[in-house]
Amino acid sequence: MLDFQQADDGTVTGVATESGVIPAAKVILASGGFGASQELLTQYIPAVADVHFPGHHGSTGDGIKMGLTVGAAVENMASFQPYPAHIGPGMRSVSPEVIMAGGIMVDPQGKRFVDETRYPGGLSNGILQLPDKQAYEILDKRLYELLPHYLEEFFTSGLLRQALTSWDLAGKLGIDAEGLEQTVEDYNGLAGVGPDRFGRTPPEPFKAPYYGIRVKAALYHTQGGLKVNTDGQVLRADGSIIPNLYAGGGVATGVSGAGMEGYLPGNGQLASLGLGMLAAEHAAASLMA
């Protein structure tokens, strides 16, 4: 971890490294979030401290810790982007399209627990409440034939199980057969008629063969961080600016708000590219002023 060099009034004047101080007229932090820090996850988002983080191992929150040492405020530290259909380390995840085109998720009792189209936040939140933070994604012949490019690999590797009845599929997945059979019956009964008790209208009834795959919740990126203004300048708790210090991307508060349901596709990259550009433009302009 690095430290800042500061003037007496708090102005950041450089970065202290293991090989000495690097003086800097402006410092822009771009060191990412804290998805790889057990310490910070346990402190701020304990619900995902034990789920897999497939992001960069360097996401240890160093920039956030550095900011805190010079009095920066942090914001939305419990906010994160989850993923509800993760398979395991080094493996592809199941695409959201399977759910959006009609797939469902069930618990070990074979029961649905949420409107699955609340992707990724609402669905992940449901999975995080289940034993081992895992669920079973269920689909049918139509979905398999619609999305073979996403699904074939899972089928040939044996992860995606297939059966002619929902009862037999439950057996192959190791979940409650009566529960799954009832779930599929209820789902089919509401297809095109809906909405179900979660507010979702199934597009079409499931048809055999049925398919199912065990999925887990994963952490894709943390969305809280150093509090910044719209120029990427790092702020103290009283709203004052820490002169010459900027932050963009995962090290700064993102645009997804608090909690996990504010993420929209692209929000992570937006905070990196957008805030990074705004910070760089402001820093350059103030040096030339």
Ligand SMILES: Cc1cc2nc3c(=O)[nH]c(=O)nc-3n(C[C@H](O)[C@H](O)[C@H](O)COP(=O)(O)OP(=O)(O)OC[C@H]3O[C@@H](n4cnc5c(N)ncnc54)[C@H](O)[C@@H]3O)c2cc1C
């Ligand atoms: C599987 C997956 C899928 C995702 N999908 C999406 C998506 O579809 N859309 C989206 O918007 N976002 C997505 N994200 C999130 C997105 O990847 C991040 O929000 C984004 O990469 C953050 O960019 P960054 O530049 O802030 O940080 P990073 O890309 O994490 O880069 C920070 C760098 O700083 C380095 N660093 C940290 N500390 C130090 C230190 N002390 N000294 C030197 N270097 C240091 C790190 O090693 C790292 O290389 C996804 C994330 C994952 C894991």
